[in-house]
Amino acid sequence: MxxxxxxxxxxxxxxxxxxxxxxxxxxxxxxxxxxxxxxxxxxxxxxxxxxLPEQRTVEREVVVSQDGDSFSSTVEAPAAETVAVGEEFLLETDEAIMTVRITSVELDEGRAEEAAVEDARTLWTRAVGNVTVDATVHPKEGTHDETRSVSLQVPGDYEFVVGETDDLAGEEFTVEGIHLREDAVGYEFDKLDHDGDSALAKDINRVYARDESTSAWSAW
Incomplete structure (x- = not known):
């Protein structure tokens, strides 16, 4: 070190x-x-x-996207501080305190990947404290069931690992592949399909998995 x-x-x-x-x-x-x-x-x-001189702060609009819906709030931040796509911060709203990730920084002249808070007009964000992960679940081998889609509500920091079995909301499945979101950072590829590859739920666009449930199910 x-x-x-x-x-x-x-x-x-x-x-x-x-x-x-x-x-x-x-x-x-x-x-x-x-x-x-x-x-x-x-x-x-x-x-x-x-x-020490007091830091000058400014109030900026924050638009939060959460499970297909969106709402606006505001945040007070040091004017000289730099914000960038991919960064996360705590946002206090009337309803709750939530962790959000910046997906775009809007300036007067357009959108940017990074800017000083003073130059930013609006911070576009996505809630990542608790997220919904869409999963495509393939049937067990040897069955005639059909592929189905499920939605999993998990903490943003929940880790999915290729090759490992998860038991969530009554669904038992083995992860076979992971497709990452565009704003996910720190990954070498946007698709993960080797055993041991892992990603946090807040970074995932879709999980591909094999059904491991013991009880039979039907698409009807």
């Missing part, structure tokens, strides 16, 4: 330095926050205490 130095992770702010730049702001590292923060000038290394 590679060690990370304090200077690589410390918050940085623009402040005047009493030692080398009393009139013009220089970049400072925040060594200790709270009250009068302890900061270090990156130009001369002088350590001193200063009141």
């Amino acid at each position: 590679t060690e990370t130095s304090t200077s690589d992770t410390a918050e940085r702010v623009g402040l005047v330095c009493p030692a080398c730049s009393p009139d013009v702001e220089t970049v400072h590292e925040v060594l200790a926050d709270g009250g009068r923060a302890t900061v270090r000038c990156t130009e001369c290394g002088h350590v001193h205490k200063e009141e």
Whole structure:
């Protein structure tokens, strides 16, 4: 594991330095926050205490898609913070606090993959705390049943693994393949079909599976 130095992770702010730049702001590292923060000038290394400037925040509209429906809310965020497609955040609404994933950032001039909150007009998102995963379930070998589709309600972080058997909502099946959503990140391919391949429910567009139920069922 590679060690990370304090200077690589410390918050940085623009402040005047009493030692080398009393009139013009220089970049400072925040060594200790709270009250009068302890900061270090990156130009001369002088350590001193200063009141940190408050971050300016802006309110932005958030459109949330959930199981085919959508609604609007708002979020208060630092103006200079960057938001990007694929990022997730907690959104507090009148009904609940939910985890949402950014699917598009709308600017005045169109849509973008990434932008500063200040430049964003609307954040288009999808609820990923609890999700519905569509599954195509093939019949057991040797039966005359037909392929059917089922909808599975699971936590967004529920993991489906190719080759493993799941028992959900009265459905028992072995996962044979997974098709990922367009906004899924961190995967090498958008289709997974090798034993051991896995994906989180919030990243999945559809699961392909083999029926393992012990009781017979009919398409009628």
